[in-house]
Amino acid sequence: MIAIVYPQFFQVSGIARYVESFLANLPAQTPRIVLITIDEPGHRPIDPRVEVMRIPNPTHRLGLLTWSLRVRRLLAQWRREGELECINLHTPPMIPALLIGGGPLVWTAHTTYWGMSGKFEGNRNFDNPWNPLGLWFKIQIEKLLLARAQRVIGLTEQGRQELACYGDVGKVSIVPNGVDISRFDIAGDAPPKDIDVIFAGRIEKRKGSRPMVEVCKRLVAARPGIRIAIVGYGDDDAYVNAELSRLPDNVILAGKVPFDQMVSYYRRSRVYAATSYYEGLPGTCLEAMAVGLPAVTWDLLFYSDLVVEGRTGSLAAPNDLDGMTSAVVALLDDPKRATELGANGRELVRHRYDWRRLSREVLDVLLPPKAAGSTVERAAT
Secondary structure: OEEEEOOOOOOOOHHHHHHHHHHHOOOOOOOOEEEEEEOOOOOOOOOOOOEEEEEOOOOOOOHHHHHHHHHHHHHHHHHHOOOOOEEEEEEOOOHHHHHOOOOOEEEEEOOOHHHHOOOOOOOOOOOOOOOHHHHHHHHHHHHHHHHHOOEEEEOOHHHHHHHHOOOOOOOEEEOOOOEOHHHHOOOOOOOOOOEEEEEEOOOOOOOOHHHHHHHHHHHHHHOOOOOEEEEOOOOOHHHHHHHHOOOOOOEEEEEOOOHHHHHHHHHOEEEEEOOOOOOOOOHHHHHHHHOOOOEEEEOOHHHOOOOOEOOOEEEEOOOOHHHHHHHHHHHHHOHHHHHHHHHHHHHHHHHHOEHHHHHHHHHHHHOOHHHHOOHHHHHHO
16 A cells, blocks of 8 residues: 555645646556545545545644644554555655654655755745744754655756755655646637736745746836736735736736636646746646747756757746846747747657656656566556
């Protein structure tokens, strides 16, 4: 049995979407999988072979701590009974990581606090939101996890380099985030392209909310008739809404949009743009490229091999607001080139970031072939 531990599966987050996509694209022959999460309302389409064990989370301040202790006891029981082959723990949050005991642990490190705090980039682009003691504690848990886990899954080469700040990364395998291709089928009549540029993702300073506002202002100045959609929400909503609500004829502030409506937003758009300073691996960029949009982003390590200059999109140096604005405008002014780059990006996503392939790769890390038989062979049986 594989026990996947992620308490926030029914919330709106990139990690929840990652786990959902993995579970929705399992190969034909798959070991028993139990997803342990918090009992919250919501629905995510997963394989009917997956057992979902919902353990309620108490509402008091120590609720997640109490939940983690219950999970720890459950996993210990399964180990004693000889059922448990692998515990797959997804972080953040970190409290479960601190309390889940030993055993065959595989840690999926979507991000690290070394990276999220800005330490990896030397705090050049955004401020660390945690107090020194809290950050130190979170980093110590990640160091402990790296030492304790039998294997570790990272999403990007940047993720590997962040983990290298904690110790030996010989046990780290890179399996990127991906796209559930079946949910981004662009067959059929295309809707009108009434959005020129789409920004999608969390509205946070770490995700580049402030430069996004400045790029939007420059785009409106350069093209007064431009239409821009901002899809997402976060702790910098008040600033973004205050600044961009002054441009009602140009900017759509869509807020939180259900996942099943995102395909429509992408298909209505011409160019995807992002000013994020930090990602595990940018899910909205993958989704936009799966629909055939060219991407314009900062030239940062977590975008490498995904946004390739002149092949799948354009790159601007971090904080080069004019450079990003010019790159977006150039694509809007050259629809043929934008279409070519978008087609290249879609082909790249289908070839390398399709969850039907990635699910097999993840399973081969969770249960290596020498222990379980190759998942590729299992899928073919």
